[in-house]
Amino acid sequence: MFTGIIEAIGTVRRLEPRGGDLRLTVATGKLDLRDVKLGDSIATNGVCLTVVEQGSDYYVADVSGETVRRSTLASFRVGQRVNLEKALTPTTRLGGHLVSGHVDGIGEVISMQPDARSIRYRVKAPDELAKYIAEKGSITTDGISLTVNAIDGAIFDLNIVPHTVGETNIADWAPGVRLNLEVDILARYLERLLLGDRAAQSQAASAGGITLSFLAENGYGHG
Template sequence: MFTGIIEALGEVVALEPRNGDLRLRVRTGSLDLADVQLGDSIATNGVCLTAVELPGDGFWADVSRETLDNTTLTGWAVGQPVNLEKALTPQTRLGGHIVSGHVDGIGEVVGRHRDARSERFRLRAPAELARYIAHKGSITVDGTSLTVNKVEGAEFELNIVPHTLQWTIMESYRPGTRVNLEVDLIARYLERLLLGDKAADPDAGGITLEFLTQHGYNRA
């Protein structure tokens, strides 16, 4: 588990195809690896990766087909910067929100403009994730815990302060940039709980207005 508070910027230094999947090497820059052991998790642009080698200045990780199919990792290149965060401990301050490092889908930056000293970003999420994105709710973008400032359909806006621009990869975002999205974990579990026994039915689908009305949640 993670908090979504980025600890350092790293750099992709190797991408090695391995029998249909990939082995990745990341140089971790200022990230303190003194307490990192083999098998520990490091969130890399929001993707929870397991350290399988620790050469001293970073780590190697194996990347499965599942991860390649559901994240931006297939488009990564040697030399590109990445957001890094070590897994939280019981002593970690939860400054962001609870982040699993399991990417839900790929979003796209569709707009950016200055707002005083901040930058406003507009992103488009996959349609199936839109129901989990709420005004003033939390969302993880490339591993960064952020607050949603506005929602319109599958698009949402973020207000990014100068500190976040400086210490994450968001300064490089432009319209067309693809990003890893992880929606609020609580929203996902709440949906399953509301489905009750129907959660075991593969044809049940998700929560709809009709479902809420039938079960007494909508009295309009």
């Protein structure tokens, strides 16, 4: 688990395709690796990766085909800056929100404009994720815990203060840039919980998920 508070900006050092999978080497910048050992997790642009090899200023991770397909890792390039965070410990301050490092979908920056000293970004999420994104709720964007300032359908606004820009790779964002999105973990589990016995059915049998009629049938209607 992670907090979404970025500890360092790393740089992609090497990409090695391996029969549908990928081996990734990341130079870690100011990230302190003294307490990192083989098998530990490091969130890389929001993707939880397992360290399989390391040096004093880098780590290596194997990336499965599933992770490549579900994230922006397929478009990584050598020299690209990436957000890094080590897995939290029992003594870590939870400054952001609980983040699993499991990407739910890929969003795209559609606009950016100054807002006083901040920058307001508009991001388009996949339609199927829109129901999990709430105004003033939390969302993880390239590993960064951020607050949703406004939402319109599947498009949400982020107001980024100068400190966050300086401590992350947000300075590299521009219209057209694709971002790893992870919705609030509580929203995903709440939907599954509300399905009750229907959760055991196949996706085809339970198509439609949570609807107004489903809620009414299960006692969640107006009193």
